[in-house]
Amino acid sequence: MRNKLSVLVIVLVAIAILAPQAPATARQQVEITLWHMEQPPHRVERVQTLIDEFNAANPDIVVKQEPQNWGEVYTKAPAAVAAGNAPELLFAIPDFTPILKDLGAVQPVEDFVAELDAMHAFYPAAVAQYTYDDHTWAVPLYNMAHSMWYRKSVFEEAGVEVPSTWDDWLAATETLTTGDQYGIGLPSSKSLYTDQTVYDLMVNAGADEIYNEDGSLRFNNPDTVAAYDMYNKLYVFSPPDSPNWTWGEAEACFANRSCASILQFTVITTYDTQAEGDAADLGVAPIPYREGVEDPGTISYVNAVMILTDDEAKVDAAKRFISFILEPENYGRFLNMEPGLFLPVTEDGSVAESFWNDPLVVKYKEQVEIMLDNSTSGRLFGFTGGNTFPSIAAISAQNIVAQTLQLVAIDGMSPEDAVAEGQQLMEEAVED
Amino acid sequence: MPNESLSNTLAPPRKRTRPEWWSINTVLGYAFVAPLMLWLALTILYPLIVSVRISTENIRYIGTSGDFVGLDNYSYVLESPRFRDALENSVVWVIGNAVAQTFLAFAAALILKQRFFGQKFARIWIILSWVVPTVVVVIIWRWLLSASGGIVNHSLVSLGIVSEPIGFFSTGDRAFASVILINSWRWFPFNAVILLAALQRIPQELYEAASVDGANALQKFVSITLPSLRPVLFVLGLVGTLLSFNVFDVIWLLTAGGPSNATTTLPVLIYETAFKQYRLSRAAAMSVITGVILLTFAALFIRFLSPPAEQDEG
Numbered sequence: 001m002r003n004k005l006s007v008l009v010i011v012l013v014a015i016a017i018l019a020p021q022a023p024a025t026a027r028q029q030v031e032i033t034l035w036h037m038e039q040p041p042h043r044v045e046r047v048q049t050l051i052d053e054f055n056a057a058n059p060d061i062v063v064k065q066e067p068q069n070w071g072e073v074y075t076k077a078p079a080a081v082a083a084g085n086a087p088e089l090l091f092a093i094p095d096f097t098p099i100l101k102d103l104g105a106v107q108p109v110e111d112f113v114a115e116l117d118a119m120h121a122f123y124p125a126a127v128a129q130y131t132y133d134d135h136t137w138a139v140p141l142y143n144m145a146h147s148m149w150y151r152k153s154v155f156e157e158a159g160v161e162v163p164s165t166w167d168d169w170l171a172a173t174e175t176l177t178t179g180d181q182y183g184i185g186l187p188s189s190k191s192l193y194t195d196q197t198v199y200d201l202m203v204n205a206g207a208d209e210i211y212n213e214d215g216s217l218r219f220n221n222p223d224t225v226a227a228y229d230m231y232n233k234l235y236v237f238s239p240p241d242s243p244n245w246t247w248g249e250a251e252a253c254f255a256n257r258s259c260a261s262i263l264q265f266t267v268i269t270t271y272d273t274q275a276e277g278d279a280a281d282l283g284v285a286p287i288p289y290r291e292g293v294e295d296p297g298t299i300s301y302v303n304a305v306m307i308l309t310d311d312e313a314k315v316d317a318a319k320r321f322i323s324f325i326l327e328p329e330n331y332g333r334f335l336n337m338e339p340g341l342f343l344p345v346t347e348d349g350s351v352a353e354s355f356w357n358d359p360l361v362v363k364y365k366e367q368v369e370i371m372l373d374n375s376t377s378g379r380l381f382g383f384t385g386g387n388t389f390p391s392i393a394a395i396s397a398q399n400i401v402a403q404t405l406q407l408v409a410i411d412g413m414s415p416e417d418a419v420a421e422g423q424q425l426m427e428e429a430v431e432d
Numbered sequence: 433m434p435n436e437s438l439s440n441t442l443a444p445p446r447k448r449t450r451p452e453w454w455s456i457n458t459v460l461g462y463a464f465v466a467p468l469m470l471w472l473a474l475t476i477l478y479p480l481i482v483s484v485r486i487s488t489e490n491i492r493y494i495g496t497s498g499d500f501v502g503l504d505n506y507s508y509v510l511e512s513p514r515f516r517d518a519l520e521n522s523v524v525w526v527i528g529n530a531v532a533q534t535f536l537a538f539a540a541a542l543i544l545k546q547r548f549f550g551q552k553f554a555r556i557w558i559i560l561s562w563v564v565p566t567v568v569v570v571i572i573w574r575w576l577l578s579a580s581g582g583i584v585n586h587s588l589v590s591l592g593i594v595s596e597p598i599g600f601f602s603t604g605d606r607a608f609a610s611v612i613l614i615n616s617w618r619w620f621p622f623n624a625v626i627l628l629a630a631l632q633r634i635p636q637e638l639y640e641a642a643s644v645d646g647a648n649a650l651q652k653f654v655s656i657t658l659p660s661l662r663p664v665l666f667v668l669g670l671v672g673t674l675l676s677f678n679v680f681d682v683i684w685l686l687t688a689g690g691p692s693n694a695t696t697t698l699p700v701l702i703y704e705t706a707f708k709q710y711r712l713s714r715a716a717a718m719s720v721i722t723g724v725i726l727l728t729f730a731a732l733f734i735r736f737l738s739p740p741a742e743q744d745e746g
Contacts, residue, residue, distance in 0.1 A: 075494050075707050082495030099710075103496065182580065190690045240599025241579035243607070243691040249578070258580035397708050406692045410603065429709065 030317040031062045032088040032309075035077070037070045038337060046337035054324045061317040074099065074397065081105040081308065088309040088318050093301050094129040094383045095397070097137050098390030100306065107307040108135035112319055120326055120346035126302045129380055132388035138304035139322050142335055142342040145300035145375035146200050149254060150261040150283040154181075158260075162285050166204075166230055169288040173237045176260040183237035185259035187245035188409045194245075194402035197263045199299045199381050201227040202401075204289035208297070208379050210426075215389050217430075220423035226290060228415040232408050243410060263287060266371065268340030268364050284367045286374050300378020302345060328352035340364055343375045391430035400425045480723070487716035494712055505717035515718065517693065518701040519725075522677055525612065525697050529676045530669075532616035537623035544624065545631050555628070562621045570685040573614045577601070604694025607687050611695055615682045619675075623668055630664040631657070662739045670733050674726060698722050 038047065044067050051063045066087065068076060074096065080086040081103050100106050113127060113136045126140035155162060158176050163169040173183035187194045202208060207223035239253060251267055253259035255275040271282055289296035307318050325334050326346060332354025335342040339360035344350040350372060355361065361368055381401065382392025404422030407413040452458060487505050491498035509515050544555050561569065576584050579597035588594045601607040634657065642652050680699040683689065689696035689704065698718065706715035
């Protein structure tokens, strides 16, 4: 009896000693949450695969993902920050970052970006979109850039060369417009898509800068007016329902051959699954430019990830996860969560086997190479030339670039007057 | 005085009764409605109070704080041309929907009241557009009306009715008319079903007597049908107007308030102000003003158009 009692006491003492250690082990495991806006199931699945691999290789860290959508995150993230339950990692596009930065939630990451740059070599334009106010506010992850998409056979049948200048572009678009085909599909909705297509023309008119160095707006200038004027001329050859278009309608118009060409990030998936899928006939080219413009290009959105915690252990865990994603053997698989859309922002990523061996990328290799080439000359309104000011978030959120187009294309205002009113709208938007 | 003293003398001694408000039935009644009242206070009254408080501050982002600015937001909103335009659009929107839905609902209800083969199936089928989620309705209509491959434009061009596809959302007027018709298409079955139920309650004898008196169809409709439907039309008019005024999803998904703000009604403007312009307090001021407008409308509607109470048949 006494022996049994002794054993029981020893067991209880052992439990009492060891019991607190179990939670201690759990406490050492750092948990971080990732919010991203890549909601389609196949993208979520690919992100989860990478997270599972990372968690398995890093038993002291638990990463979990919580997919959000772009429509809600602009309100949800600031509310989460205010409530103290923000995620540790949050994906961003350039004009989303200033909102959270203004709330004091975003950690500067220039030192970490420099470390990663030494290993993977970021394209400078990618980092530039997140570098202002003496810091870098997010780590670039992937790029999306507009190109002009067309069918080679349609151009050949019409006897049209792929245009490189605006004069050729307008002539080609007119020629391509026939009874049941529109020469080009251009949106005029008050949407981000219209912002993007208008900015495509602004870049190629030499009007890519929205701000002066002192932060004042320079939207109202002759180059911007020229861009709107050209857009309006092309718009005549676009379907009449484009005032309520977003990306889907443009892709559908191209897929069903109603539009001979469109400006879009990619059409590869739609073309491959809902149209002919003939890789040899799918053309992609840089967006034509106005004669005399020295630095033509396109709009590009570098997507990045922000760190929203100042907890040392969590910051370290977040950095390790980001480093894992950018490793070439993982990075290509990450980008190919949507093959043919997401482009690398690092030099070693752009040659990574994991990127180029995806079946869809293999099939459309020629197109992806041109997209990648276009993306290196990409720019984004409000994030150019180092003249970046957080107030661009308000301009972008209200789609003022698109609103200005509506004044021209729908209300019939002259481009000069519309651009002047656009600048006024921007000034109202950025006032405190 | 003598009578009074007499009555005092003859009156039986008063029982010590509880006041009416303390009777078991009253207390029980309050006990039953208390949870609902509490729930309404939590879900309506509290947010309303918070909205009023926010409208007197200068908060930009949701979840952040601001300083007290008094009535600045109200004066800004009331002077804003965009607010006035949106209010005007809202009025046109409500009237347009009321006309279209009333016409469609009456037509459908009168047809469905007739006896014909497949009547029961038709009564169920008509509710379909109301049952389908808004997002689906919008996507269906967007594709139907598309100028590049939409069946409506394809049919119009094929039949030679138009020479080239119509942009149903390409101008402000067309977009407004299209959105009103799509919203009416979605909501008229609800009204039709309610009207149908009311129509079936009208005694057939009234119509037979009118026929004997030589009344034609229009006279029967004006003298029998409309007066009999007045209570139902009153409810539909009040609730339908308030619901129509607050519609956001159909407009936002179809046009996002465009083109050129032509379909921006007050709910759309409030959303844009709060979540696109990041002026939460200004949006709260708009909400409060909108609430006052709707409450005033409801009060006037009830005051002047309320049907007389039905006589107790017993």
